[in-house]
Amino acid sequence: MERVRRALSRPVGVVALVLTVMVVGAGLYWFQPWKLWQNETVDEALPGAVEAPAAPTGPAASTPPSPRPTGPTTLADGKLISHEHTTSGSVRLLRLPDGSHTVRLENLDTSNGPDLHVWLTDAPVKEGKAGWHVFDDGEYVNLGKLKGNKGDQNYTLPADVDPARFTSVSIWCDRFDVSFGAAELGRT
Structure with a gap:
């Protein structure tokens, strides 16, 4: 009788362990709790910013400036x-x-x-x-x-x-x- 109990308890224990590992793995994948401690900083420049052209020198300086790009x-x-x-x-x-x-x-x-x-x-x-x-x-x-x-x-x-x-x-x-x-x- 003792042998039967041991034989039955091993598969149940193995199944329980496998199920526990699967549940923990799925939970980690789904929730990704480590991201709570990870920061990702992004510092992108303002898009479409255009520098103003340099002021003309020499003979072109007397020409009125063209409109600045916006x-x-x-x-x-x-x-x-x-x-x-x-x-x-x-x-x-x-x-x-x-x-x-x-x-x-x-x-x-x-x-x-x-x-x-x-x-x-x-x-x-x-x-x-x-x-x-x-x-x-x-x-x-x-x-x-x-x-x-x-x-x-x-x-x-x-x-x-x-x-x-x-x-x-x-x-x-x-x-x-x-x-x-x-x-x-x-x-x-």
Whole structure:
């Protein structure tokens, strides 16, 4: 009888151990808890910034200067508020000299996460838990994976996207369908 108990307990123990390892492995993959201690800082330059031409010298100096090239124009901006994770910084919607559009995150500071994206949305920005899940309810454009959880970053809008149709930006965690933080875009 003792032999039977031992024989039965080994497979049960092995199965339990295998299941435990699988559950722990899946949990680590899904939650990626080590990202809470990893920061990724990105420091991208303002897109479309054009240096002013040097002042002419010699005979050309008497010629009136040509109009200076213009840099990016801010169409809308806003401050990030915290949702699921503490988030701060600002957002600007820019029109570049070539007519394209970019969302710029400045002084971003948020937690790192397993599957973070930058979304341009038509959803209202709500404070607290009420704002955690609203951004996938309406129309949104996924501008790509968040490049880093700190710093200054640029995200190009696809050419067929009309930026006037969108009113907010969210740092969205696709894995858990939750906003880490968001900003309402006030038109300038």
